Amino acid sequence: MRRVGRLLTGLMDSPARGYEAPDSVEQAVALLSAHGPAARPLAGGSDLLVQLRAGLQKPAVIVDLKRIPELSAVVLDDEVLRIGAARSSAALREEPSYRALFPGLLEACELIGSEQIQGRASIGGNLCNASPAADTVPALLVNEARCEIAGPEGRRFVPATEFCTGPGSTVLGLGELLVALHISRPAARSADAFLRFTPRSEMDIAVVSAAARVQLGEDGRCLDARLALGAVGPTAFIAEQAGDALRGVSPDDAALERVAALAREAAAPIDDKRGSIAYRRQVAGVLAKRALRVALARAAERTRG
Amino acid sequence: MAKHLVQTRLNGEPVEFLCDPHATLLDALRNTLQRTGAKEGCASGDCGACSVLLDGRLVCACLVLAAEVEGCEVTSVEGVAQAAQLHPIQQKLLEHAALQCGVCTPGIVVAAKALLDRNPDPSEREVRYWLAGNLCRCTGYDKIIRAILDAAAELRG
Ligand SMILES: Cc1cc2nc3c(=O)[nH]c(=O)nc-3n(C[C@H](O)[C@H](O)[C@H](O)COP(=O)(O)OP(=O)(O)OC[C@H]3O[C@@H](n4cnc5c(N)ncnc54)[C@H](O)[C@@H]3O)c2cc1C
Ligand code: FES
Ligand code: FES
Numbered sequence: 001m002r003r004v005g006r007l008l009t010g011l012m013d014s015p016a017r018g019y020e021a022p023d024s025v026e027q028a029v030a031l032l033s034a035h036g037p038a039a040r041p042l043a044g045g046s047d048l049l050v051q052l053r054a055g056l057q058k059p060a061v062i063v064d065l066k067r068i069p070e071l072s073a074v075v076l077d078d079e080v081l082r083i084g085a086a087r088s089s090a091a092l093r094e095e096p097s098y099r100a101l102f103p104g105l106l107e108a109c110e111l112i113g114s115e116q117i118q119g120r121a122s123i124g125g126n127l128c129n130a131s132p133a134a135d136t137v138p139a140l141l142v143n144e145a146r147c148e149i150a151g152p153e154g155r156r157f158v159p160a161t162e163f164c165t166g167p168g169s170t171v172l173g174l175g176e177l178l179v180a181l182h183i184s185r186p187a188a189r190s191a192d193a194f195l196r197f198t199p200r201s202e203m204d205i206a207v208v209s210a211a212a213r214v215q216l217g218e219d220g221r222c223l224d225a226r227l228a229l230g231a232v233g234p235t236a237f238i239a240e241q242a243g244d245a246l247r248g249v250s251p252d253d254a255a256l257e258r259v260a261a262l263a264r265e266a267a268a269p270i271d272d273k274r275g276s277i278a279y280r281r282q283v284a285g286v287l288a289k290r291a292l293r294v295a296l297a298r299a300a301e302r303t304r305g
Numbered sequence: 306m307a308k309h310l311v312q313t314r315l316n317g318e319p320v321e322f323l324c325d326p327h328a329t330l331l332d333a334l335r336n337t338l339q340r341t342g343a344k345e346g347c348a349s350g351d352c353g354a355c356s357v358l359l360d361g362r363l364v365c366a367c368l369v370l371a372a373e374v375e376g377c378e379v380t381s382v383e384g385v386a387q388a389a390q391l392h393p394i395q396q397k398l399l400e401h402a403a404l405q406c407g408v409c410t411p412g413i414v415v416a417a418k419a420l421l422d423r424n425p426d427p428s429e430r431e432v433r434y435w436l437a438g439n440l441c442r443c444t445g446y447d448k449i450i451r452a453i454l455d456a457a458a459e460l461r462g
Contacts, residue, residue: 019309019326019372042370049368050349052327062327064373090362114438115416117350119364202437203351 018061025070025150025179028063033152033175035061041177042066043086044120046113047129070179071124074098079185082148085124085178090115092123101185103298104192104211104291105139111196112136114203124178130164130235137164137236138211138228139194145183151176164235190215190224191298195291196231197283199274206231207275210263210287212295214246216303222246227259227292231274232267232284239266242288251296256289263288313374315340316384324371331355333371334381342382342411346440353439356412357381363419365438382411385418394418394456401452405443412439417453425461429454 022028032039040059042048043066051057065071071086074095081101083092089109092098099106112121112135126136127147137160145160152175160181164170172178186192192213198204209230215223225246230236242262249255269280308323315338322337331348334340334357346352348367355366358380366381385392391399394417404410413436420427420435427435432453433446441449 016307017326018307019370021373021375042373045368045370045373046350049329049370053348062370064370066373088362113350114353115363115419115435116353116356116365116438117368119359119362120368202434 016060019064020061021064021067023067023069025068025177028065028068028177029150029152029175031061031063032177035063036174039063041128043071043122043125043128044088045125046117046121047125047131065177076101081183081185083123083181083183085128085180086122087124089118089121089123093118102139102143102183102192104194104213104295105136105143105183108136108139108194108196108209108211111194123181127160127163127181128170128172128178130166130168130170132167132233132235133206133209133231134236135194135196135206135209135230138209138230139192140181140183141228141236141238142192142211142213142226143183144226145181147181148179149176150179155179157182161238166234186213186302187215187224189217189299189303191295191302193291193294193298195287195294197287205274208232208267208269208280208283208287209236210284210291212288212291214251214292214295214299216296216299220250220300222249222251222255222296225251225259225292227263227288229263229267229284229288232269232280237266239263239288242266246292251292256292259292260285260289309372311371311375313376314378316380317378322371326370326372328371329367330357330359330369330371330374330379331366334366334379337371340381340383343415344408344411346408346412351438351440352409353412353416353436354409356415356439358415358419361419361422363416380415382414385414392418392456393459394421394453397452397456397459398449401448401455403444403448403452409439409441409443413441413449417456420453421457421460425457427454427457 038060042064065086071084073084075082126134140160194211196206196209211228214225217223225243227239227242264281264285267284309326344354346354357366
């Protein structure tokens, strides 16, 4: 009896494992809905396979999204750049016009891990994994990306600012997956930038990160500014007041100092091995200022171009 | 447990194998296909010892499921030399004594080849950044970088 019992528990511990590679969003949604929490979507696997190996995730069924054309494609039209959620960072980087439009977002993509990791890592996976330190997320936030989600009820859009709800959690419901990120082309005289601080220059996780997007007026004043901070809260977030402080003013050193102070205030970091609370706050202010400077210089350049 | 059938091309040859649906490409290469060139250093994407090309793109075989390579083209270090003729990258690594234990070497060879196929004339800085995901516990990297720059020069002719 005991032995049978043990055998049964053993079987329940390791349910039959499966791998599915659907070629349409509808099939993927059907698979995810049918298996419920036992299924896990797979994009590049650079988070998922590490978690699998560490025993943090034990999905019965892995649903590979990379064979779905919509999830691997990137389409740029007159208004919007639509990035398939599973497109690898390396594949995204190959098209120079995306960098010309969104240098900050592409910088964030290039900072993910190594060449090997970028060969697989997708922006969609980076967002869905919902790490507070995920590099592309602040850049998505300042660019007002919209997340296209497919599920049993059809499609819906959620602003990137609302997508991550806490470390490792998102708004995705049962059977839902992220299909693509939509980002409007930058307005005239506007540009983005992304910076992160890590002890090592490569292969490290952000202690703090900052993304900025600014729009300059014809008179050189700042029409609009958005600042996002990463790794200093449960999710990356827009530091509203810091951005607002630049709106309508001339972006001189004094104005940037005020923004840095507001960024330090907005930061709500934790103490861990990568940095203390005080240190992270300080660095948040420094990075906010620097990211804004880079974005301002780029926007000015575009004014001349 | 139900096994998954995979048909793919490895170093230009068609291959077919069975795998556990959640087994990695690295497991399949080493344990099923007996291609033990790619090494398992960390199994978490950090060391690059398992580097292979997947449809021409540099990836860690420890972070790819074997089932994912259906219909793809996989190149491992075994596919870099032409019969008995070492690739210039391999030859230069030997000449510069750029290896000691050799565990990192297969990954370095594959990663360097991926770089030189894209960029025949990289700067030292570009080589160092490209290899950021290939760890070496023995050499201190300098000889590896010199060897790759030298191989690049030779390949340019
Ligand atoms: C060595 C190493 C270094 C790294 N360095 C960095 C770094 O510097 N910066 C950084 O930000 N990250 C880093 N990462 C983490 C990881 O590479 C990134 O988060 C990457 O962008 C994840 O994308 P992916 O396509 O590999 O996701 P996957 O691993 O495939 O998926 C991640 C999670 O999202 C879910 N998911 C994926 N796609 C979808 C979708 N379309 N819809 C719904 N759910 C989905 C998966 O189920 C999983 O839970 C590193 C990882 C490794 C192994
Ligand atoms: S074994 Fe794959 S990166 Fe270390
Ligand atoms: S030679 Fe030993 S790890 Fe590189």
